[in-house]
Amino acid sequence: MRSPTTTLPSQVQFWDSWHGRRGATGQDPVHLELRQRFLDLMSAVRHPRVADLGCGQGHDAVAFAAEQFRVTAIDFSPVSVRQVSRLAAVRNLSVNPVCHDLAQPLPLGSATLDGVYAHLSLHYFDDPTTRLLFAEIWRVLTAGGVLVFSVKSTEDPYFKTGEEVGPNMYCRNGHLRHFFDYDYIEDLLTDWKAKDIQSRNGYYASHEPSAFFHVVARKPY
Numbered sequence: 383m384r385s386p387t388t389t390l391p392s393q394v395q396f397w398d399s400w401h402g403r404r405g406a407t408g409q410d411p412v413h414l415e416l417r418q419r420f421l422d423l424m425s426a427v428r429h430p431r432v433a434d435l436g437c438g439q440g441h442d443a444v445a446f447a448a449e450q451f452r453v454t455a456i457d458f459s460p461v462s463v464r465q466v467s468r469l470a471a472v473r474n475l476s477v478n479p480v481c482h483d484l485a486q487p488l489p490l491g492s493a494t495l496d497g498v499y500a501h502l503s504l505h506y507f508d509d510p511t512t513r514l515l516f517a518e519i520w521r522v523l524t525a526g527g528v529l530v531f532s533v534k535s536t537e538d539p540y541f542k543t544g545e546e547v548g549p550n551m552y553c554r555n556g557h558l559r560h561f562f563d564y565d566y567i568e569d570l571l572t573d574w575k576a577k578d579i580q581s582r583n584g585y586y587a588s589h590e591p592s593a594f595f596h597v598v599a600r601k602p603y
Contacts, residue, residue: 544557
């Protein structure tokens, strides 16, 4: 367990460096499946208002914008946000990129979104911060709004590797992760409806295998 005096490496610097030197293609099967689930769920809404939380380089955000979604793409990495802007411009698509830390209240009005999408971006925080983030997602969604997200699973090979910094939280090579199990997700979604929690295995921006959860939930009407 981490000593109280240990300083964790800056995650903004980690992700600025990661996006600057490599990033992800957005084309791996596990990623494409989650994106398609969100597209399908939003298909019943005309020009849905959505947020892509932890948008990375913007592959999902531009895919949503191409379907006439009104997209706010949020990431705390300035490098990432610039890449989203460039990608949207190249595709001649309208995306609103916002540089913001998800550990802070979302810069969005209450009940202003039809959907929230988060691919591997909600598993970087301790339990109190994670619960505040889920409360913020609930706040910004309209009644009946949809949340689609993926997180790393405790079945992942990286679980319990690196320095333990909290319950189910490890920092490995400067990369902080909070690994979720099924019961923890169920607890986070206690007040949500139409919950669908599915385990997935695959590869993401690496040749090493990963284990995920894909989750769909709806805010009650």
